[in-house]
Amino acid sequence: MADIDLSQADPQFRKELAEQPGGEKIAACFTCRTCMASCPVTAVNDVFNPLKVIRMALLGLKEQVLGSDFVWLCSSCYIHDPLEKHRHQRRIRASRRHQGAAGYR
Numbered sequence: 001m002a003d004i005d006l007s008q009a010d011p012q013f014r015k016e017l018a019e020q021p022g023g024e025k026i027a028a029c030f031t032c033r034t035c036m037a038s039c040p041v042t043a044v045n046d047v048f049n050p051l052k053v054i055r056m057a058l059l060g061l062k063e064q065v066l067g068s069d070f071v072w073l074c075s076s077c078y079i080h081d082p083l084e085k086h087r088h089q090r091r092i093r094a095s096r097r098h099q100g101a102a103g104y105r
């Protein structure tokens with residue numbers, strides 16, 4: 001596993017995402033891994049990991065999240081978060097909106 005360099009972390013990134021529609025509860029992730037276990041994209045592309053995207057965002061790794069294709073690989077399937085009523089999908093969409101607003105892509 002690669003080391004995580006937090007020297008470039010942006011502690012405000014979590015707040016910025018939480019201010020996006022659908023991102024209000026991003027900090028509520030408790031790493032249950034339901035998103036990973038049921039993700040159809042992860043089943044065919046092991047590079048994509050929805051949990052990794054959320055954890056990176058919570059750690060403030062703004063450049064790594066917004067500068068990557070991770071948020072665009074999400075297929076918007078809505079099957080991974082039945083108890084949360086698709087909040088995870090809304091968090092991914094919030095990341096996409098933030099990516100565009102921040103000048104990425």
